[in-house]
Amino acid sequence: MIGTIADFHFLRPYWLIFLIPIALFWWAARPRRSFGLELPKEIAPHLAEALKLGAEEHRRMRPIDFATIAMTFAAVAVAGPAWTRAPNPLIADTAPLVIALKVTDSMNETDIAPSRLERAKLKIADLIEARAGAPTALIAYAGTPHRVAPLTEDANILRPLLEGLTPAVMPVKGDAAADALVLAQSILGEPETAGTVLFILDDVDPSEMPELSEASIPLFFLTMLPNGQSIAQLEGQSRATVVPFTGDNRDISRLDRQIQSAYSSALGEGDRVEWQDRGWLFAWPAALLTLMWFRRGWVIHTMLALVLFARPDGAYADGWRDWFLTPDQQGQVAMNQKDYARAGELFEDAYHQGYAKMKAGQYAEAAEIFSQIDTADAAFAEGIARIRNREYRPAIAAFETALRRQPNWPEAHYNLEVSKAILEEVESTREQSDTGEESGIGADDVVFDNETGRGTDTTRQSEAGDGAPLSADQWISSIDTDMQDFLRSRFVLENQERSQ
Template sequence: MIADFHFLRPLWLLALAAVPLLIYLVTRRGDVRSQWQDMIAPHLLDHLLIDKGGKRRFQPVHVTAALIAVAAIAAAGPTWQRERPPFVEDTAPLAIAIDLNPTMNATDVSPTRLERAKLKVQDILDRRKGSRTALFAYAGSAHMVLPLSDDAALVKSYLAALSPQIMPVEGKDTAKALQEVEKALANETVPGTILFMTDGVERSAFPAFGGYQGRNSLMVLGIGTAEGGPVKTADGGFLTDATGAHVRAKLDVDGLKALQSASKAEVASVTSDDADVSWIIRRIQTNFAAKTAEGLTRWHDLGWWLTIPIAVFGLFWFRRGWTIRWAVYLLAATSLMGSERVEAADNRFIDLWLTPDQQGRRAFEQGDFQGASETFADPAWRGAALYRAGRFQDAIDAFAESDTAESYYNQGNALLHLDKAEEAIAAYEQALKRRPDWTDAQKNLEIAKKRKADKDKQEQDAQQEQAGIDPDQAQFDDKGKKGTEATVQGGPQTADMWMRNIQVSPADLLARKFAIEAKEAAP
């Protein structure tokens, strides 16, 4: 914190030079001896002066000098903390890779290691509401289950379908999983966190973790115990070895410790309470804040705190006794007024010291977005407060008061919340006309276009169902050759919309998807 201390407007510190100059000039002007010493002999001057040089230690000039000094420091903008702008997500994107080896069905952690991992993921989703989370699964091969999405219900539905039975390749390839997750996050504009949930990382994967040069943070949560436990099978029995004895899978504690020493990955083991989840959430936020400090945040001007000592110094300028009578009169008046009048008086008092935008910013930082929206005069900040308060249509009206790229970008964000993808597309396009190289606007424009395409597809399917056509049945027009020509994009960016519309169970879908991907990746 000390290393981060600096002034946002250091030129205001030049006003500090006026402090000693003011003290010198006022003191010299009030010194009678110095005024007459050139006119009257020193041995006579001592007898002519009533005050023989004695001076009060504390004079009004000292109060004025202190006020100027403090005001100059406040105007210079001292700071050592960063603040985030209102339209940057508060949490980082998170990609969770879950180990689906058969040993994850060991029962040393109740009910099983895999089920405990699923419960931990659900807790993480509940703690990160509104944040984007991606889901991956790996064994001998690695696959994306869901791309980054803020739909926690969708993530949970496919999380429940994960099991070792859906994996097409046996074994464990954690390095491949890291490669797949990193590839999926390559186009993200902000750094994220990659979390592995596993009962061990094979030594062959250590070089991939140790040599990792990506911008995302790596975390590993070990699931299991050092004592181990029997491994359940799909038919409800237990895995046995050649002698018929139950196989006991143990958590590779030594391997996890070695991984932590050999790489920058942060490693921890599962706990019976939510301590592990809290640790994960804290590390995600800390890593995100550290990696985005320069690009996505700005320094928080803390100089306004110095208005308090400035006000205290100002009190010294009241005449003696007058401030006491004023306080008594104010107390008597407020005691006779009703609560509404007192509140109105308080508001008028605040208006004397803070502008509407300053009052709105104060309410905004305290989480009172509704109150902030009623106070802000600046349309951009008023729109931000309305947006945070969930009043998206009112936020759009506020943003529309200005014709800037930021205004159209924020309008697009609010329109997406109202499920008005077509209007959001127009807003983002206007933002890009004013700032063609704005990456965030380009990304959100693509999201809006995909959402519109998804909505159009749903409407088309609904029309086909009303016409008696099953959307899951292939319809061929061999005679007329007049079918609609289209290109279906099957990349990760449309996987979440595709999975919403599919009519098979999530487990069957994932098994088929993983099998196809493994077959395509085979040499």
């Protein structure tokens, strides 16, 4: 409460000058108190007061009083009272989160069924679901940390990678929690919003604690131990939040609330975040007081008709927002209500419109909009939309465009490599499926015109029945490459690059 009072200010204080003419108007327009003749002193005081002319009129509220109060509220509302900061509308409503999962042999203990690691994966899936639409990255660490997935709002990217994490894929045994924190900070980089890091673990090497204790960003720990057991090294950590494992979703709900709270606190400390205009809170009482003017004798009855039927088409019920909000403001309202499809139709700003359509699952339309914006962010967003729409070649081209416009962009580099890897797997699987190496279909059923293009232009001859070509989703689901092998190879390669 004290902080709210200290932060209270007006965004447009010059509008408060209208309080002066409002006060003068009230003073000049309000009827003066008028008493009749002095009554004899023998009359009882309470009777004399009742007999005085104008006494009742002085006591009751008059129309001018309601009008003055309404105008005062309106002037304060227009002045823009503010005491809290508002997040940037271009970023997610929650802070970026990096999840650092400990993947060691100890996490295979079965004191939490089916195992600590498998239950931790389920907790991560639940947290991703609770943070739907929020950017989340995943790190796996043992003796070395490895980025499994960059910051992404698409849970479908995280889930298959999460399933492939086992101690066998980690190239070095140990506990490098401090190095995982450094990697998490590099992933967060310099975001527009405050980021947080969540460690999911069952123990911490004491030698790692000094670096964790001095972290400059909020840290959260989910301890994967049965019966609410604590980790001694984490006790007394004033700058970290420790949440014990629970068999239900209480731990996830608590983490979600705590992360949101840390995000809100960080927004309040950042001067780069705009103040939230709370004038609408004062506009409501002004509107309610204005309704008093519709009493008989208080206002011309035609005023209601002028307000409600001023538009020629009479569309006052559905179109009232057009009187007060711009299309982009209406689109943001729809975004806040998670009505992304409607927001995509309301926005006039191209980037906002494309983002809303991508959130609504209209990836083709979103990609087309982003392709017409000449910025690195738009090209990156186009790549995300293309890859979600299974358009891997255009996605690669979009990420390459983003890197041309903004070189040394880690996320764009990473997504470019992921797109190429997915395209490689899809086309390899398509070749195996089409040539019959795996499915048993005759090699003569498919003819490739160009081996270098790997089936970009093909002619397929199939018999009637079940010979329909595989869809992109079927290609992906039929990929034989084990995710554990993929992650193991990638982690080994990363360690080799670090040692060079």
